[in-house]
Amino acid sequence: MTVKGWKGFDNDLKCRGMQYEVGKTFEEPEAKACSKGLHFCENPLDVFGYYDPANSRFAEVEADGELDRDGDDSKVAATRLHIKAEIGLPGLIKAGVDYIKSRVDWDNAKESNTGDRSAATNTGDQSAATNTGDQSAATNTGDQSAATNTGYRSAATNTGDQSAATNTGYRSAATNTGYRSAATNTGDQSAATNTGDQSAATNTGYQSAATNTGYRSAAAVSGKDSVAIATGYDSKAKGSLGCAIVVLERGEWDGDTYPLLAIKAAMVDGEIIKADTFYKLQNGEFVEAE
Structure with a gap:
């Protein structure tokens, strides 16, 4: 088999x-x-x-x-x-959302909304909160869960570790605070945000922002006129041609924090900053990251 x-x-x-x-x-x-x-x-x-x-x-x-x-x-x-x-990170996230949704008892669950201005909320582990209506919110706090929104001006939020928050709607927000989680947006003028360590925030829509504050995380954008921002320790950012990246350099742990050493922003021009290539800061200068 x-x-x-x-x-x-x-x-x-x-x-x-x-x-x-x-x-x-x-x-x-x-x-x-x-x-x-x-x-x-x-x-x-x-x-x-x-x-x-x-x-x-x-x-x-x-x-x-x-x-x-x-x-x-x-x-x-x-x-x-x-x-x-x-399949890449977006493909794995989609597969994860589909996997969880396939195991939800939708007939009895109250965590699914298709109407406009609705809210779907989950607090249990390995659960799914799904919204397809406009101006809606899908929220998950359990580990290994999925919050998904396809509506316009919607929000998908996850606080659990190893979870996925996904948005395909225009002007939407996907947010993750858990460790090793992923926030993905495909809609224009949207925001994907991660605060957990070793996480990924990805945006493919135009004029969008992908932001990561976690330790050793990655921010990536491919939509026109978008910005990838990496502020965590040993984090990295990349963008397609015409986008911008913003990267912080932090020092070693001092017992209280990772001290800020430098910050730098640049346009992805294809020459000094290559397209679709991760960068981090080293001694205040951009260097290619693995």
Whole structure:
């Protein structure tokens, strides 16, 4: 039986020192969760527990052969694993939202709204709050949860760790405060904000803002005339041609905070600042980041 799943890698498409390649199938003689075999997760959001969204690559996979599951989360070890397609962070977030929504009892749940100016709220772990109406709010406080909005001027908010807040509506806001979480916006003039460590804020809409204040996080924008802002320790920002990036440089922990050393802003001109390339500050100057 083939099992569908999701897998994280480092920036070289390696996992635990093993080199992977999209479109290829890999095999190991034995499967034992956490120790032997080829590992993946059945819940896309569980991947964030092993690979942070700010510094990783993600793929959809298919497994068969011998399988061994971990009792702590949805991690599975397999003897045979096919790397079907690289999907990126937005793809993994969408898969995570779909995964959670598929497990919600929508007939009895009150956390779904389709009307205008409505509110959907969840406080439980691994839950989904969904809104499709205009001027609505979807809120989640539980870990590994998903808050989704598709309406105009809506807000999707998550405070739990390893969660996803997603907005596709114009002038919307996706906010995450949890560790290793992801906030994504595709609507124009929208905002994606993350305060948790090792998180990712992503915007593809025009004139939007992606902001990260967490430790070792990433802010990325691809929409026209948008801004990516990274203010956390050892964080990075990138944008498409014509966008702007703002990056802070912070010193080592002094027992109270990471002291601010420098701040710098620049237009992504394709020459001094390359398009779609992460930058951080080092000695007050922009340098390319992994």
